[in-house]
Amino acid sequence: MDNDVLRQAPLFSSLDDEAATALGGSMAETKLRRGDVLFHEGDSGDKLYIVTEGKVKLGRSSSDGRENLLAIMGPGQMFGELSLFDPGPRSATVTAVTDASFGSLSHDDLLRWLDGRPQVARGLLSQLASRLRKSNDVVADLVFSDVPGRVAKALLDLADRFGRTADDGVHVHHDLTQEELAQLVGASRETVNKALADFASRGWLRLEPRSVVIMDLERLSRRAR
Amino acid sequence: MDNDVLRQAPLFSSLDDEAATALGGSMAETKLRRGDVLFHEGDSGDKLYIVTEGKVKLGRSSSDGRENLLAIMGPGQMFGELSLFDPGPRSATVTAVTDASFGSLSHDDLLRWLDGRPQVARGLLSQLASRLRKSNDVVADLVFSDVPGRVAKALLDLADRFGRTADDGVHVHHDLTQEELAQLVGASRETVNKALADFASRGWLRLEPRSVVIMDLERLSRRAR
DNA sequence: TCGCGGTTGTGAGCCGGACCACGGCTAGGA
DNA sequence: TCCTAGCCGTGGTCCGGCTCACAACCGCGA
Numbered sequence: 001m002d003n004d005v006l007r008q009a010p011l012f013s014s015l016d017d018e019a020a021t022a023l024g025g026s027m028a029e030t031k032l033r034r035g036d037v038l039f040h041e042g043d044s045g046d047k048l049y050i051v052t053e054g055k056v057k058l059g060r061s062s063s064d065g066r067e068n069l070l071a072i073m074g075p076g077q078m079f080g081e082l083s084l085f086d087p088g089p090r091s092a093t094v095t096a097v098t099d100a101s102f103g104s105l106s107h108d109d110l111l112r113w114l115d116g117r118p119q120v121a122r123g124l125l126s127q128l129a130s131r132l133r134k135s136n137d138v139v140a141d142l143v144f145s146d147v148p149g150r151v152a153k154a155l156l157d158l159a160d161r162f163g164r165t166a167d168d169g170v171h172v173h174h175d176l177t178q179e180e181l182a183q184l185v186g187a188s189r190e191t192v193n194k195a196l197a198d199f200a201s202r203g204w205l206r207l208e209p210r211s212v213v214i215m216d217l218e219r220l221s222r223r224a225r
Numbered sequence: 226m227d228n229d230v231l232r233q234a235p236l237f238s239s240l241d242d243e244a245a246t247a248l249g250g251s252m253a254e255t256k257l258r259r260g261d262v263l264f265h266e267g268d269s270g271d272k273l274y275i276v277t278e279g280k281v282k283l284g285r286s287s288s289d290g291r292e293n294l295l296a297i298m299g300p301g302q303m304f305g306e307l308s309l310f311d312p313g314p315r316s317a318t319v320t321a322v323t324d325a326s327f328g329s330l331s332h333d334d335l336l337r338w339l340d341g342r343p344q345v346a347r348g349l350l351s352q353l354a355s356r357l358r359k360s361n362d363v364v365a366d367l368v369f370s371d372v373p374g375r376v377a378k379a380l381l382d383l384a385d386r387f388g389r390t391a392d393d394g395v396h397v398h399h400d401l402t403q404e405e406l407a408q409l410v411g412a413s414r415e416t417v418n419k420a421l422a423d424f425a426s427r428g429w430l431r432l433e434p435r436s437v438v439i440m441d442l443e444r445l446s447r448r449a450r
Numbered sequence: 451t452c453g454c455g456g457t458t459g460t461g462a463g464c465c466g467g468a469c470c471a472c473g474g475c476t477a478g479g480a
Numbered sequence: 481t482c483c484t485a486g487c488c489g490t491g492g493t494c495c496g497g498c499t500c501a502c503a504a505c506c507g508c509g510a
Contacts, residue, residue, distance in 0.1 A: 060361075062369040063450065070361055085347070086354035091361060114343060121339070121346040122310070128353040129311035135360040136285075136295055136316060142367040143411040144287040147467070177487065186368040188468055193489060209476085209487080225288065372497070402457065413498055418459065434457080434506085 008076030009050050011123045023113060027103040032056075032096040039080075041093045046107035049080045054100025055162075055175055058092040059183065069184040070135075072097070072176070074161055078127065084110060085128075097175045142186055145224075148195040150185040152224035155205070159214055169206070169215040176210060199223075233301030234275050236348045248338060252328040257281075257321040264305075266318045271332035274305045279325025280387075280400055283317040284408065294409040295360075297322065297401070299386055303352065309335060310353075322400045367411055370449075373420040375410040377449040380430070384439055394431070394440040401435060424448075 007013055012020055030049070032038060039045055041060050051073050058070045058079060070092055073079055082091055084107055114121050141150050155172065163170040176184070182192040196212075199205050204216040204223075214220060232238055237245055255274070257263060264270055266285050276298050283295045283304060295317055298304055307316055309332055339346050366375050380397065388395040401409070407417040421437075424430050429441040429448075439445060 060365055062365070066369060068365055068368045070364065082354050082358055084354070085350040086358055088358075091358055114346070118340045118346070121343070121350070124350060125310040125346070125353065128350065128357060129307050129309070132353060132357045132360060133307055133311055133313075133316055135357060135364065138364055139295065139360065139367065139411075140285055140287070140293055142364065143293045144291060178489095179487080186364075189488090190469080190490080191467055194467095197489070207488095403459095404457080414458090415460080415499085416497055419497095422459070432458090 009078055010076075011050075011078060011120070011127055013123075019117070023105075024103070026109050027105050029101060030104055031099075031101045033099050034096055036096050038094040038096070038102075039090050041090055043090045045080075045090055046083050046087075047080055047104045048078065048084055048107075048110060049094075049102045049104050050078050051075050052101050052103055054096060054098040056094050056100055057097050057176075057180065057184075058094055060092050067183045068186060069180065072158070072174070072184065080104075081124070081128065083107075097180070147185065147187040147191050148198065149224055150187065151181070151192055151195045152199070152220050154181065154185050155212060155214065156217075156221060156224055159217075163214070166213075169213040170217065171211070171213050173211045234303060235301075236275075236303060236345070236352055238348075244342070248330075249328070251334045252330050254326060255329055256324075256326045258324050259321055261321050263319040263321070263327075264315050266315055268315045270305070270315055271308050271312075272305055272329045273303065273309055273332075273335060274319075274327045274329050275303045276300050277326050277328055279321060279323040281319050281325055282322050282401075282405065282409075283319055285317050292408045293411060294405065297383070297399070297409065305329075306349070306353065308332075322405070372410065372412040372416050373423065374449055375412065376406070376417055376420045377424070377445050379406065379410050380437060380439065381442075381446060381449055384442075388439070391438075394438045395442065396436070396438050398436045 007020060012023065027050075029052075030038070032054075038049070038056065053075060055072055055074050056079070057072055059067050060070065061067045071079075079094065080090070083089070114124075141153060145153070155174075158174045159170050159172045162174060163172045165171075174181070178193050178196070179189045182189045185192065196205075196207055199220065200207050202219070204214070204220050206213040206215065232245060237248065252275075254277075255263070257279075263274070263281065278300060280297055280299050281304070282297055284292050285295065286292045296304075304319065305315070308314070339349075366378060370378070380399075383399045383401075384395050384397045387399060388397045390396075399406070403418050403421070404414045407414045410417065421430075421432055424445065425432050427444070429439070429445050431438040431440065
């Protein structure tokens with residue numbers, strides 16, 4: 001396993017080298033191609049995954065087939081922890097949006113790890129707490145903001161995590177289709193497209209396939225609030 | 226502190242008597258009257274609270290003053306844990322919906338407790354995981370369901386936690402005004418009122434002030450999905 | 451007893467955004 | 481090289497739900 005990437009994960013950042021190496025040793029590696037599904041909502045399974053390369057989407061679908069994305073996860077981020085501590089089927093489907101690889105850890109291995117190392121438990125708790133805070137923020141956005149506002153916020157979040165600053169703006173290769181972006185903000189593809197077109201016509205950003213270049217972070221942030 | 230109520234809290238249910246008594250000993254007690262605020266969104270503070278009596282609402286408000294309720298908490302339920310593990314200001318305002326009392330535990334006391342007792346850490350993790358799962362469900366409902374559907378779901382949840390079954394139906398003294406119910410499901414007071422009136426006219430429930438009697442759980446559940 | 455603030459019931463009008471229907475564009479496979 | 485499948489851009493229509501407006505009601509304190 002690639003220790004450097006593991007160390008990016010908030011969960012492991014506080015571990016000393018020996019501990020990180022030992023934990024890395026008990027992890028298995030998985031690889032996926034764009035579009036491949038790692039597991040489906042409703043599946044059983046108790047593995048925890050950490051993205052080492054690429055991006056995945058966590059999604060759920062309604063009874064009539066519509067989709068909603070809970071999150072996009074990139075290198076260093078962790079998912080699947082719900083099934084570890086709140087037993088039950090997987091609550092979301094995980095699909096690769098780019099070719100991607102992961103380290104995985106089983107329930108048993110992790111629990112063995114937890115008992116001796118209170119700082120790992122502390123790390124997991126703060127990880128979950130921060131996820132919960134974010135999820136509550138998403139709820140507030142759905143209630144308070146309109147679609148353009150939510151699109152702006154999503155772009156800023158993606159820029160924060162995946163953006164590279166250049167002299168013509170922040171390049172964000174989010175790797176999402178507008179359809180996926182729409183599912184992420186809980187809106188229709190058409191409405192999201194119109195919001196993006198509007199932002200572009202104001203000169204706040206430039207659209208590229210599966211990618212945007214943000215030219216005016218300031219105004220975009222204001223629109224997000 | 227009242228040990229019996231503490232034992233209802235999932236967090237403490239697995240503790241033996243000695244441990245529960247010891248933890249109870251380090252807790253302080255707080256009481257509030259209906260309408261009183263325990264703390265505001267944005268306040269600093271690192272206390273964890275457990276409701277021993279009554280109900281509270283956790284809410285956040287938008288910049289333009291509108292409100293949104295994240296949850297209603299009753300006896301045995303815990304809140305304020307976010308500030309424990311994800312340092313930062315309180316993310317919601319907590320207000321008493323009925324006269325209420327709480328036990329509280331400080332950050333330091335809890336951490337002292339955590340180190341020696343892996344099963345408490347396990348309990349906290351599963352508590353947070355379950356909260357996260359619920360929060361994700363709320364997001365899905367906001368995206369997929371219409372207002373009557375969300376109202377039905379909220380009533381069923383309240384019935385599950387606070388309802389008493391009698392021969393004329395399940396009596397749910399939720400203690401919420403229709404305004405508060407509306408904030409809980411992310412809709413306007415008027416729309417919620419119309420949804421309730423519609424359910425009542427179909428004979429699924431009977432409306433009473435700050436309370437409902439559910440007469441047809443079956444159909445209400447179907448409407449919720 | 452009489453207001454009076456907070457709550458509940460209900461109608462009218464308007465608007466954001468979903469849904470539908472295209473047409474153009476691009477990339478990848480035969 | 482063309483053909484096809486997925487994307488992307490953009491109009492038109494319609495409807496759920498928000499806002500506004502007002503009336504009835506209930507309990508409570510002066």
